[in-house]
Structure formats: structure tokens, C-alpha cells
Amino acid sequence: MQGRAAKPKSVCVVGGGVVGGFVAYLLAREGVEVSLLERNRLGSGASGASAGNVQTLSNGFQGFHKELGQESLGLYRRLLPSIKDESRVDPMDHEVRYLYAAMDEEQATAIQAEELQLVEDGMKAQWIDGQRARELEPRLSPRLLGGLLHSDCIQMDGTRLVNALGRAAQERGAYVAGSEVAGLELDGDRVTGVRRVDGTVLRADMVVTAMGAWTGPAISDWLGVSLPILPQSLQKIHLLTGDQPLECAVRWDGINMVSRRDGLTHIGSKRDGFGFDAHPTEEGRRWLLEHAATVFPGLEARVAEAWAGCAVATPEAFPVLGPLEGHQGICVATPSSNGFLLAPALAEILTSFLMKGEEHPLMEEMLPGRAVMRARGLTDPYGSAHETR
Structure with a gap:
């Protein structure tokens, strides 16, 4: 993994689903100047359409997802009381x-x-x-x-949870806006912020793309990097x-x-x-x-x-999480199809990496570069996703 840059003072999270919401909330708890941008409404995508389940066996009984799922379950139980208290939104859990x-x-x-x-x-x-x-x-x-x-x-209700996360992040000073991002601001290979469709630029030490299924096309358009995210x-x-x-x-x-x-x-x-x-x-x-x-x-x-x-x-249903190789100032935070379950664990792992330089034991398996290698090494990297369920 490429070395961690200096601890960011400002972070722009692009994507207002459950992963982006948890990333914004946890970073705001760390005192970071956070911006959370969502082109539609918070929770209007896959997070709102999900079952809202936190069930650690939802992807069968696979070791990786089971271990990460158990971490997420513990984080949900620890964080939900404060999220509800700070946001004054009931996620109907x-x-x-x-x-x-x-x-x-x-x-x-x-x-x-x-x-x-x-x-x-x-x-x-x-x-x-x-x-x-x-x-x-x-x-x-x-x-x-x-x-x-x-x-x-x-x-719980996925839409209500994401709105609770956004409100709780705001209570801790985050800027939350319904705003579509058109591209990234670059200084050489360093990402320095985002450019919105209205032409305004929002500067940040770190940009986190938490756009779910839209991450692949966005990274390709903005940086010319192909990620196996469909x-x-x-x-x-x-x-x-x-x-x-x-x-x-x-x-x-x-x-x-x-x-x-x-x-x-x-x-x-x-x-x-x-x-x-x-x-x-x-x-x-x-x-x-x-x-x-x-x-x-x-x-x-x-x-x-x-x-x-x-x-x-994603290949073998692994999340894609961490810094994007070849560029500075940008991280990817894309779950597998179990995004609702894994969201707090992914956000906690990324927050610890950005703020403390700590690398979770499973982070190496989730890096964007590892996803590319995994896709190249498999005949059918999205095999489980082909199943009609």
C-alpha cells in the first residue's frame, strides 16, 4: 500500500448513501472539516432500496464477510444510540x-x-x-x-438511517448538500478538491468517493482509471x-x-x-x-x-476500499452487495487509516489495486452477482 499522507484537515465525501454517511459522521467525530455531497437526496440510491438488514450471515457463511460483518454489527450497536440522539431521527431499528x-x-x-x-x-x-x-x-x-x-x-429503514447520519454529521459541523460533482480538481497527480456542476470548486485535503455503483464510471471519467465496479x-x-x-x-x-x-x-x-x-x-x-x-x-x-x-x-463480492494507486488525495469507499451491513466497518477502517495511519488486517484485501488484480485473475469475477436472487 502506498504510504499515508499527512492527516487530512478537510475531507469531501462524494455520495450520500450509507457508506458515505458513516464516513462523514465518523470523520466529523474526529473533528475533521467534512463536506458530504449527494446529487439527489440522502439515501435515494441502493441504501434506501435495501432491506435495511444488519445480518452477519447475509452473504452465506464466507469467512471474510462474516468477520467484517461481525465488526459492523458491533459498530451498529455502539454507534446507533449516539446517531439517534444527535440527529433526533429514528431509523426504525x-x-x-x-x-x-x-x-x-x-x-x-x-x-x-x-x-x-x-x-x-x-x-x-x-x-x-x-x-x-x-x-x-x-x-x-x-x-x-x-x-x-x-x-x-x-x-431498520435505510433511508431514515442515512438521513440520521447526515443530520448527526451536521450537528458535528459537517456541510451536507444536494450537489452533483462534475469532476475533480488536480495538481499533477494530487486531487485537491471537487468541481460541481454549477462550476463551483470545493477544496479538500482528501476526496472520498462513496458513490456505490456509480464509482466505476466516475473514476474512469475523472481520472482515466478503470476499476472493476459494476x-x-x-x-x-x-x-x-x-x-x-x-x-x-x-x-x-x-x-x-x-x-x-x-x-x-x-x-x-x-x-x-x-x-x-x-x-x-x-x-x-x-x-x-x-x-x-x-x-x-x-x-x-x-x-x-x-x-x-x-x-x-465487485470481483468475488469484495469491497473496494482505500487510496487509489497513482494518485494522492483520493480514496475509494465502495462496498460489495452487502453495503448496508458492512458500511460502519468500512467507514471505521478508512477513518482509522486516514486519521491514525492504522491499517486494518483486512484492508490489504480491499485496496483498489487488489480489486483490479482479482478481476484479471478470474474467469468470471462477478459470478455471484449473475445469480437472480
């Missing part, structure tokens, strides 16, 4: 239990094989059979063989289930179904392939309802709203 459902013997065997290791890793998870699962949530399918019940998860369109729906929220959230075949505090039940996501053409479709709504009926065949509900957004696809 609540504790949930997640059932990783097995609908056939192959799924049951695979899930049960992971249970012992998860418990040894400190996860609050245990296998329960189909009868026990239906005692917990009677509307579950009689075909359900069982599942892994994970009891250490949080769910947009992937996804769809979700919200259901009204009357006054009977689900007794436990359920995940199967990559689909999440979870009840929120506002009375809506989230189902998602259907992944529609690469590109920025994300919009709700009738086919997507039907597909999600059919998948919900697999696990909840008798659920009485109606569709309240449909959403679409662009998630991030």
Missing part, C-alpha cells in the same frame, strides 16, 4: 431473528454442516427442525425441513400483512423476507443483471411474490409499493 430456511435435504445438509463452526465463531445461531420453525411462525410452509435460526440481527439492478417489494408481522425474518435462495417497524414487510431482491436501467416491473413483482409463496404459501398480504435500485457488483 429493531431486533429480529433470521431463519435461514432449508426447503430440501441438500439445503438442510449444507446449513447443518456450518452450524458448529458458526457457534465456535461466537454466532448466536442454532439449527431448528421444521416443526419448531412452524411453532415460531405458523405461516411457514409445511414443506420446510428446518433452518438455521440466527438471533443477533438488526433491521452496477447491478435489483427490485424489491413491500407488503402489507395486516396487524400480523412475521415472527421471524426468513432467508432462502438469496431472498430476504422481513417485517419492518412501520408495518411493511420487505421481500427482495430480484437481481436483473448489470446496468443502470433499474425500475420496478410487473414481472419482477410476480417473481418475488411467487418466491414468497414458496415459504409462506398461505400468507395474506397485498403489495404496498415496489422499488428498484442499483447495487454494486
Whole structure:
């Protein structure tokens, strides 16, 4: 990794999603002069369209994501009280239990094989059979063989959380604006600020690009650097289930179904392939309802709203985080498709690197240059992202 420059006194964060919000908030807590720029509204992109889940097993049971996810869960629990207190915004967070459902013997065997290791890793998870699962949530399918019940998860409203982060950062002196960035200001290979579409320039010692799926095209346009960061369109729906929220959230075949505090039940996501053409479709709504009926065949509900957004696809679903090789004064902060879960950990890692020169043990694996190398070494670097889920 290239050496860390002097501790920045001013940082411009481009992108007002959950990662950008956490970066801005944590840097503001360190006394940095922070600017947070979002071309639309805070949380208007993938963060707002997410399920709002903090579930550390959401990307299967992979070691890297599991370890980083556990760090993030701890940070959420530590930071949420102060974020809510400082912002006076309720992100509608609540504790949930997640059932990783097995609908056939192959799924049951695979899930049960992971249970012992998860418990040894400190996860609050245990296998329960189909009868026990239906005692917990009677509307579950009689075909359900069982599942892994994970009891250490949080769910919240993504848009409200990002707005809480922005407000809390403002309370600590940050400048937050709905402003689109047109390019970067350069002095040789050093980035010295951003240029907005209205022509005004905002100077900063460090620029952090936290633009999610838009990071790849932006870095290419502004600096001529190609990063393996692609947009992937996804769809979700919200259901009204009357006054009977689900007794436990359920995940199967990559689909999440979870009840929120506002009375809506989230189902998602259907992944529609690469590109920025994300919009709700009738086919997507039907597909999600059919998948919900697999696990909840008798659920009485109606569709309240449909959403679409662009998630991030990166090689092997690794986040891209850290200084951009060949340039000074710029860092990338792009999550994998689990951005909502990993956001506070990524922000904490980057903040510690910028302010203290500390390198997290996993940071080397997330550097932009490593993402490029990873993409070159794989036949299908976005393989998991191709799955329709």
C-alpha cells in the first residue's frame, strides 16, 4: 500500500448513501472539516432500496464477510444510540431473528454442516427442525425441513438511517448538500478538491468517493482509471400483512423476507443483471411474490409499493476500499452487495487509516489495486452477482 499522507484537515465525501454517511459522521467525530455531497437526496440510491438488514450471515457463511460483518454489527450497536440522539431521527431499528430456511435435504445438509463452526465463531445461531420453525411462525410452509435460526440481527429503514447520519454529521459541523460533482480538481497527480456542476470548486485535503455503483464510471471519467465496479439492478417489494408481522425474518435462495417497524414487510431482491436501467416491473413483482409463496404459501398480504435500485457488483463480492494507486488525495469507499451491513466497518477502517495511519488486517484485501488484480485473475469475477436472487 502506498504510504499515508499527512492527516487530512478537510475531507469531501462524494455520495450520500450509507457508506458515505458513516464516513462523514465518523470523520466529523474526529473533528475533521467534512463536506458530504449527494446529487439527489440522502439515501435515494441502493441504501434506501435495501432491506435495511444488519445480518452477519447475509452473504452465506464466507469467512471474510462474516468477520467484517461481525465488526459492523458491533459498530451498529455502539454507534446507533449516539446517531439517534444527535440527529433526533429514528431509523426504525429493531431486533429480529433470521431463519435461514432449508426447503430440501441438500439445503438442510449444507446449513447443518456450518452450524458448529458458526457457534465456535461466537454466532448466536442454532439449527431448528421444521416443526419448531412452524411453532415460531405458523405461516411457514409445511414443506420446510428446518433452518438455521440466527438471533443477533438488526433491521431498520435505510433511508431514515442515512438521513440520521447526515443530520448527526451536521450537528458535528459537517456541510451536507444536494450537489452533483462534475469532476475533480488536480495538481499533477494530487486531487485537491471537487468541481460541481454549477462550476463551483470545493477544496479538500482528501476526496472520498462513496458513490456505490456509480464509482466505476466516475473514476474512469475523472481520472482515466478503470476499476472493476459494476452496477447491478435489483427490485424489491413491500407488503402489507395486516396487524400480523412475521415472527421471524426468513432467508432462502438469496431472498430476504422481513417485517419492518412501520408495518411493511420487505421481500427482495430480484437481481436483473448489470446496468443502470433499474425500475420496478410487473414481472419482477410476480417473481418475488411467487418466491414468497414458496415459504409462506398461505400468507395474506397485498403489495404496498415496489422499488428498484442499483447495487454494486465487485470481483468475488469484495469491497473496494482505500487510496487509489497513482494518485494522492483520493480514496475509494465502495462496498460489495452487502453495503448496508458492512458500511460502519468500512467507514471505521478508512477513518482509522486516514486519521491514525492504522491499517486494518483486512484492508490489504480491499485496496483498489487488489480489486483490479482479482478481476484479471478470474474467469468470471462477478459470478455471484449473475445469480437472480
